[in-house]
Amino acid sequence: MSEIDVDVSGRLAGRVALVIGGGQTPGETIGNGRATAVLLARAGASIVVADRHCDAAQETVDQITAEGGAASAAELEVTDDDQHRALVEGIVESHGRLDMLHNNVGVSIAGGDADALDLDPETFDRLWQINLKGAWMAARHAIPVMREQGSGSVVNISSMAARMAYPLVGYKTTKVAMLGLTENLAITNARYGVRVNVILPGLMNTPMAIEARVGQGTPRDEVVSGRDRQVPLGRKMGSAWDVAHASLFLHSDEARFITGVSLPVDGGRGLV
Ligand SMILES: NC(=O)c1ccc[n+]([C@@H]2O[C@H](COP(=O)([O-])OP(=O)(O)OC[C@H]3O[C@@H](n4cnc5c(N)ncnc54)[C@H](O)[C@@H]3O)[C@@H](O)[C@H]2O)c1
Secondary structure (H helix, E strand, O other), X not given: OOOOOOOOOOOOOOOEEEEEOOOOOOOOOOOHHXXXXXXXXXXXXXXXXXXXXXXXXHHHHHHHHHOOOXXXXXXXXXXXHHHHHHHHHHHHHHHOOOOEEEEOOOOOHHHOOOOXXXXXXXXXXXXXXXXXXXXXXXXXXXXXHHHHHOOEEEEEEOOHHHOOOOOOHHHHHHHHHHHHHHHHHHHHHHHHOEEEEEEEEOOEOOHHHHHHHHHOOOOHHHHHHHHHOOOOOOOOOEOHHHHHHHHHHHHOHHHXXXXXXXXXXXXXXXXX
Protein backbone atom coordinates (compact mmCIF):
# COMPACT_ATOMS: atom_id res chain seq x y z
CA MET A 1 0.00 0.00 0.00
CA SER A 2 1.21 3.46 -0.83
CA GLU A 3 1.26 6.71 1.07
CA ILE A 4 -2.07 8.27 2.04
CA ASP A 5 -2.68 11.47 0.09
CA VAL A 6 -3.85 13.84 2.84
CA ASP A 7 -2.56 17.24 3.94
CA VAL A 8 -1.34 17.04 7.55
CA SER A 9 0.60 20.30 7.59
CA GLY A 10 0.35 22.43 10.71
CA ARG A 11 -1.27 19.83 12.95
CA LEU A 12 1.84 19.58 15.16
CA ALA A 13 3.34 23.01 14.51
CA GLY A 14 5.85 24.07 17.18
CA ARG A 15 5.96 20.64 18.82
CA VAL A 16 9.01 18.49 19.49
CA ALA A 17 8.96 14.71 19.06
CA LEU A 18 11.41 12.01 20.05
CA VAL A 19 10.99 8.94 17.82
CA ILE A 20 12.92 6.01 19.26
CA GLY A 21 13.65 3.31 16.69
CA GLY A 22 13.13 5.84 13.92
CA GLY A 23 15.77 4.24 11.72
CA GLN A 24 14.92 1.34 9.51
CA THR A 25 15.69 -2.29 8.85
CA PRO A 26 17.03 -2.25 5.26
CA GLY A 27 14.47 -3.48 2.73
CA GLU A 28 12.19 -2.66 -0.17
CA THR A 29 9.48 -0.83 1.80
CA ILE A 30 9.38 1.77 4.56
CA GLY A 31 9.31 0.85 8.27
CA ASN A 32 6.83 2.01 10.92
CA GLY A 33 9.35 4.16 12.80
CA ARG A 34 10.66 5.96 9.72
CA ALA A 35 7.19 6.58 8.26
CA THR A 36 6.00 7.96 11.61
CA ALA A 37 9.00 10.29 11.96
CA VAL A 38 8.44 11.57 8.40
CA LEU A 39 4.69 12.10 8.94
CA LEU A 40 5.10 13.90 12.30
CA ALA A 41 7.61 16.19 10.56
CA ARG A 42 5.16 16.85 7.71
CA ALA A 43 2.67 17.86 10.42
CA GLY A 44 5.15 20.52 11.55
CA ALA A 45 6.95 18.92 14.49
CA SER A 46 10.72 18.99 15.01
CA ILE A 47 11.88 15.39 15.21
CA VAL A 48 14.75 13.80 17.08
CA VAL A 49 15.27 10.41 15.45
CA ALA A 50 17.00 8.03 17.86
CA ASP A 51 18.27 4.61 16.92
CA ARG A 52 21.07 2.21 17.83
CA HIS A 53 22.09 2.49 14.17
CA CYS A 54 22.91 6.16 13.81
CA ASP A 55 23.29 5.87 10.02
CA ALA A 56 19.73 4.50 9.77
CA ALA A 57 18.47 7.40 11.91
CA GLN A 58 20.41 9.82 9.71
CA GLU A 59 18.72 8.41 6.58
CA THR A 60 15.34 9.23 8.15
CA VAL A 61 16.60 12.72 8.99
CA ASP A 62 17.83 13.19 5.42
CA GLN A 63 14.38 12.22 4.10
CA ILE A 64 12.72 14.73 6.45
CA THR A 65 15.08 17.61 5.69
CA ALA A 66 14.84 16.92 1.92
CA GLU A 67 11.10 17.60 2.30
CA GLY A 68 11.81 20.84 4.19
CA GLY A 69 11.17 19.45 7.67
CA ALA A 70 13.27 19.78 10.83
CA ALA A 71 15.06 16.77 12.30
CA SER A 72 18.26 15.56 13.90
CA ALA A 73 19.68 12.11 14.55
CA ALA A 74 20.85 10.65 17.85
CA GLU A 75 22.51 7.36 18.67
CA LEU A 76 20.63 5.49 21.40
CA GLU A 77 20.82 1.95 22.70
CA VAL A 78 17.42 1.53 24.37
CA THR A 79 18.73 -0.85 27.03
CA ASP A 80 20.99 1.90 28.44
CA ASP A 81 19.27 4.13 31.01
CA ASP A 82 22.11 6.70 31.09
CA GLN A 83 21.77 7.19 27.33
CA HIS A 84 18.02 7.80 27.73
CA ARG A 85 18.68 10.40 30.44
CA ALA A 86 21.34 12.19 28.38
CA LEU A 87 19.16 12.19 25.26
CA VAL A 88 16.16 13.78 26.99
CA GLU A 89 18.39 16.33 28.76
CA GLY A 90 19.96 17.20 25.40
CA ILE A 91 16.55 17.67 23.76
CA VAL A 92 15.36 19.99 26.55
CA GLU A 93 18.62 21.94 26.24
CA SER A 94 18.41 22.31 22.46
CA HIS A 95 14.63 22.55 21.89
CA GLY A 96 13.37 23.80 25.26
CA ARG A 97 10.58 21.21 25.41
CA LEU A 98 9.49 17.67 24.58
CA ASP A 99 5.89 17.09 23.49
CA MET A 100 5.88 13.59 22.05
CA LEU A 101 7.64 10.35 22.85
CA HIS A 102 7.21 7.59 20.30
CA ASN A 103 8.49 4.17 21.41
CA ASN A 104 8.81 2.16 18.18
CA VAL A 105 11.62 -0.28 19.01
CA GLY A 106 10.65 -3.94 19.02
CA VAL A 107 12.48 -7.06 17.89
CA SER A 108 11.46 -10.66 17.44
CA ILE A 109 13.12 -12.98 14.93
CA ALA A 110 16.03 -10.55 14.50
CA GLY A 111 16.56 -10.61 18.28
CA GLY A 112 16.87 -14.39 18.39
CA ASP A 113 13.33 -15.03 19.62
CA ALA A 114 12.11 -18.64 19.66
CA ASP A 115 9.43 -21.08 20.78
CA ALA A 116 9.02 -21.18 24.59
CA LEU A 117 10.84 -24.51 24.90
CA ASP A 118 13.75 -23.51 22.68
CA LEU A 119 14.50 -19.95 23.85
CA ASP A 120 17.50 -19.56 26.15
CA PRO A 121 17.19 -17.45 29.33
CA GLU A 122 19.73 -14.82 28.23
CA THR A 123 17.86 -14.11 25.00
CA PHE A 124 14.56 -13.98 26.93
CA ASP A 125 16.04 -11.29 29.22
CA ARG A 126 17.53 -9.39 26.30
CA LEU A 127 14.18 -9.31 24.44
CA TRP A 128 12.46 -7.96 27.56
CA GLN A 129 15.16 -5.30 27.95
CA ILE A 130 14.79 -4.13 24.35
CA ASN A 131 11.03 -4.48 23.85
CA LEU A 132 9.69 -3.41 27.24
CA LYS A 133 12.32 -1.99 29.60
CA GLY A 134 13.63 0.34 26.87
CA ALA A 135 10.18 1.91 26.44
CA TRP A 136 9.73 2.27 30.20
CA MET A 137 13.17 3.91 30.60
CA ALA A 138 12.42 6.35 27.78
CA ALA A 139 9.13 7.23 29.48
CA ARG A 140 10.66 7.65 32.91
CA HIS A 141 12.93 10.39 31.56
CA ALA A 142 10.54 12.03 29.09
CA ILE A 143 7.38 12.18 31.20
CA PRO A 144 8.79 14.45 33.95
CA VAL A 145 9.49 17.05 31.24
CA MET A 146 5.90 16.67 29.96
CA ARG A 147 4.49 16.91 33.50
CA GLU A 148 6.38 20.15 33.98
CA GLN A 149 4.88 21.47 30.71
CA GLY A 150 1.41 20.26 31.72
CA SER A 151 1.05 18.39 28.42
CA GLY A 152 2.59 15.59 26.43
CA SER A 153 1.85 12.42 24.50
CA VAL A 154 3.47 9.01 24.56
CA VAL A 155 2.68 6.39 21.94
CA ASN A 156 3.99 2.88 22.44
CA ILE A 157 4.12 0.33 19.65
CA SER A 158 2.93 -3.13 20.62
CA SER A 159 1.58 -5.68 18.13
CA MET A 160 -1.55 -7.71 17.42
CA ALA A 161 0.69 -10.57 18.55
CA ALA A 162 -0.33 -9.41 22.03
CA ARG A 163 -3.95 -10.42 21.35
CA MET A 164 -3.60 -13.29 18.90
CA ALA A 165 -1.67 -16.53 18.65
CA TYR A 166 2.02 -15.85 18.05
CA PRO A 167 4.59 -18.64 18.22
CA LEU A 168 7.64 -16.80 19.60
CA VAL A 169 7.53 -16.34 23.36
CA GLY A 170 9.76 -13.28 23.83
CA TYR A 171 7.80 -11.12 21.39
CA LYS A 172 4.42 -12.42 22.57
CA THR A 173 5.04 -11.72 26.25
CA THR A 174 6.74 -8.34 25.80
CA LYS A 175 4.01 -7.07 23.50
CA VAL A 176 1.34 -8.07 26.05
CA ALA A 177 3.37 -6.29 28.73
CA MET A 178 3.47 -3.14 26.60
CA LEU A 179 -0.31 -2.87 27.05
CA GLY A 180 0.11 -2.99 30.82
CA LEU A 181 2.91 -0.43 30.76
CA THR A 182 0.71 1.88 28.69
CA GLU A 183 -2.27 1.59 31.05
CA ASN A 184 -0.07 2.18 34.08
CA LEU A 185 1.60 5.26 32.60
CA ALA A 186 -1.74 6.57 31.34
CA ILE A 187 -3.53 6.47 34.68
CA THR A 188 -0.59 7.70 36.75
CA ASN A 189 0.04 10.68 34.47
CA ALA A 190 -3.48 11.72 33.47
CA ARG A 191 -3.70 14.36 36.19
CA TYR A 192 -0.59 16.03 34.71
CA GLY A 193 -2.07 16.33 31.22
CA VAL A 194 0.16 13.59 29.82
CA ARG A 195 -1.57 11.04 27.57
CA VAL A 196 -0.22 7.55 26.92
CA ASN A 197 -1.61 5.21 24.25
CA VAL A 198 -0.51 2.07 22.46
CA ILE A 199 -0.87 0.93 18.85
CA LEU A 200 -1.13 -2.73 17.88
CA PRO A 201 -0.03 -3.11 14.25
CA GLY A 202 -1.23 -6.24 12.52
CA LEU A 203 0.33 -7.69 9.39
CA MET A 204 2.27 -4.82 7.82
CA ASN A 205 4.35 -4.80 4.67
CA THR A 206 7.51 -3.47 6.31
CA PRO A 207 11.13 -4.61 6.03
CA MET A 208 11.10 -5.82 9.66
CA ALA A 209 8.31 -8.26 8.87
CA ILE A 210 9.30 -9.32 5.37
CA GLU A 211 13.11 -9.39 5.23
CA ALA A 212 13.57 -11.63 8.30
CA ARG A 213 11.28 -14.26 6.78
CA VAL A 214 12.87 -13.96 3.33
CA GLY A 215 16.22 -14.33 5.12
CA GLN A 216 15.00 -17.61 6.62
CA GLY A 217 14.55 -18.98 3.09
CA THR A 218 10.90 -18.36 2.13
CA PRO A 219 10.58 -16.72 -1.33
CA ARG A 220 9.53 -13.05 -1.08
CA ASP A 221 6.28 -13.36 -3.06
CA GLU A 222 5.25 -16.33 -0.89
CA VAL A 223 5.90 -14.32 2.28
CA VAL A 224 3.92 -11.36 0.94
CA SER A 225 0.97 -13.29 -0.51
CA GLY A 226 0.73 -15.52 2.57
CA ARG A 227 0.42 -12.45 4.80
CA ASP A 228 -1.90 -10.59 2.38
CA ARG A 229 -4.35 -13.49 2.39
CA GLN A 230 -4.85 -13.27 6.17
CA VAL A 231 -6.10 -9.66 6.15
CA PRO A 232 -9.92 -9.21 5.94
CA LEU A 233 -9.81 -5.60 4.71
CA GLY A 234 -8.85 -5.72 1.03
CA ARG A 235 -6.87 -8.98 1.39
CA LYS A 236 -3.70 -6.92 1.62
CA MET A 237 -1.25 -6.09 4.40
CA GLY A 238 -1.18 -2.57 5.74
CA SER A 239 1.82 -0.33 5.30
CA ALA A 240 3.93 1.68 7.72
CA TRP A 241 1.92 4.74 6.64
CA ASP A 242 -1.17 3.25 8.28
CA VAL A 243 0.70 3.00 11.58
CA ALA A 244 2.12 6.49 11.05
CA HIS A 245 -1.33 8.07 10.56
CA ALA A 246 -2.71 6.34 13.66
CA SER A 247 0.33 7.66 15.53
CA LEU A 248 -0.19 11.19 14.23
CA PHE A 249 -3.82 11.08 15.41
CA LEU A 250 -2.93 9.84 18.89
CA HIS A 251 -0.14 12.43 19.28
CA SER A 252 -2.33 15.29 18.02
CA ASP A 253 -4.84 17.57 19.77
CA GLU A 254 -7.68 15.70 18.05
CA ALA A 255 -6.96 12.91 20.55
CA ARG A 256 -6.80 15.23 23.58
CA PHE A 257 -9.43 13.22 25.54
CA ILE A 258 -7.93 9.83 24.65
CA THR A 259 -5.54 8.07 26.99
CA GLY A 260 -4.82 4.46 27.91
CA VAL A 261 -6.23 3.23 24.60
CA SER A 262 -4.97 0.10 22.79
CA LEU A 263 -5.58 0.76 19.08
CA PRO A 264 -5.33 -2.10 16.58
CA VAL A 265 -4.17 -1.09 13.09
CA ASP A 266 -4.73 -4.45 11.48
CA GLY A 267 -7.36 -4.38 8.71
CA GLY A 268 -9.75 -6.36 10.89
CA ARG A 269 -7.51 -9.39 11.34
CA GLY A 270 -8.07 -9.43 15.09
CA LEU A 271 -11.77 -10.08 14.48
CA VAL A 272 -11.24 -13.32 12.61
N1 LIG B 1 6.16 -4.74 10.68
C1 LIG B 1 5.16 -5.40 11.20
O1 LIG B 1 4.49 -6.22 10.55
C2 LIG B 1 4.84 -5.16 12.65
C3 LIG B 1 3.70 -5.78 13.17
C4 LIG B 1 3.40 -5.56 14.49
C5 LIG B 1 4.19 -4.75 15.27
N2 LIG B 1 5.28 -4.16 14.75
C6 LIG B 1 6.11 -3.32 15.63
O2 LIG B 1 6.57 -2.17 14.94
C7 LIG B 1 7.83 -1.78 15.50
C8 LIG B 1 8.95 -1.74 14.48
O3 LIG B 1 8.52 -1.35 13.27
P1 LIG B 1 9.53 -0.87 12.11
O4 LIG B 1 8.87 -1.25 10.85
O5 LIG B 1 9.93 0.54 12.33
O6 LIG B 1 10.82 -1.79 12.35
P2 LIG B 1 12.32 -1.54 11.89
O7 LIG B 1 13.03 -2.79 12.30
O8 LIG B 1 12.40 -1.11 10.46
O9 LIG B 1 12.81 -0.31 12.77
C9 LIG B 1 13.05 -0.44 14.13
C10 LIG B 1 14.31 0.31 14.47
O10 LIG B 1 14.60 0.01 15.85
C11 LIG B 1 16.00 -0.02 15.98
N3 LIG B 1 16.40 -0.79 17.15
C12 LIG B 1 16.33 -2.13 17.30
N4 LIG B 1 16.85 -2.48 18.50
C13 LIG B 1 17.26 -1.33 19.09
C14 LIG B 1 17.89 -1.04 20.34
N5 LIG B 1 18.23 -2.00 21.18
N6 LIG B 1 18.16 0.26 20.63
C15 LIG B 1 17.84 1.25 19.76
N7 LIG B 1 17.26 1.03 18.56
C16 LIG B 1 16.97 -0.25 18.23
C17 LIG B 1 16.50 -0.65 14.70
O11 LIG B 1 17.84 -0.30 14.44
C18 LIG B 1 15.53 -0.12 13.65
O12 LIG B 1 16.05 0.99 12.95
C19 LIG B 1 8.18 -2.82 16.54
O13 LIG B 1 7.80 -2.39 17.83
C20 LIG B 1 7.37 -4.00 16.09
O14 LIG B 1 7.14 -4.92 17.13
C21 LIG B 1 5.63 -4.37 13.45
